[in-house]
Amino acid sequence: MYDGACPTCRWAMGLYQRLAPLQEVRWLDVNEARSGLSPAEQVRYMARFHVRDSTGRLLSGAAAFVALWLVMPGWRWAGRVARLPGVTPVLERLYSGFLRLRPTLQRWMRAAEVTHLPADMLADLRADHAGETGSVAIYRGMLWASRNVQVQDLASRHLRTEEQHLEMMRALLPPFRRSWVLPVWRVAGFWVGALPALFGPKAVFATVAAVETFVDLHYQQQISRLASRPDNAPLLALLLECQQDEREHLEEASLSQLTPPGLALRLWCSAIGTGSVAGVWLATWI
């Protein structure tokens, strides 16, 4: 009997169930079976791990684990060792220590839970979150470096949209699943925005077009992967909404470019493209 509402217990019991799927054990998720138990039984069974053995004895904590090991193929030796004099009390001490840590572990595990997201999209979503963090920083960098009215107008409107994108990504991805190097994306983004802004509107428009071209493409790759999977409709809708905004950013920046960019600007834009590819690759890992 274990508390299925506790992510730590669920994880540990899942491990046991996978290790010995054919064992002579019936698993009872006390949280699910609440209605059949008295309030006192609910409190007792949720607080500690319990086992009722074949003789009808009710055991809890370390003693319950020992009873479990004794009937699990491949684990009986552990049960026998644990039954040697003095071993079970030590294990009970360890289990009590774990119970004290359990609320903290539960908080951590809940903060990292992503059962609402498809597992094969986690790395891309981490890159999206890092990318939107970088986008917010880009427009902040532009606003910081330029006093030009046109640049200020474009950057402040785009900044608002990017902040909304970032909020959506934050709501989607728990803190533990986000990139571990967000400060790097913030600093890099800030200078990708600030440097061209020092050179004037033309450099800004070319930069925005280069960045948004890449972002549009990155969203499109994920959208294509999700398009044929109806169970992921809400995530697909969110990505489509972000992509639509990025396309509007791209269109506005492209239309604002009245003359074709010179060589230096073209080199800068291709460096942005390469940097973005490297950034996404890195963000899918850390």
Ligand SMILES: [Fe+2]
């Ligand atoms: Fe965005």
Ligand SMILES: [Fe+2]
């Ligand atoms: Fe954008």
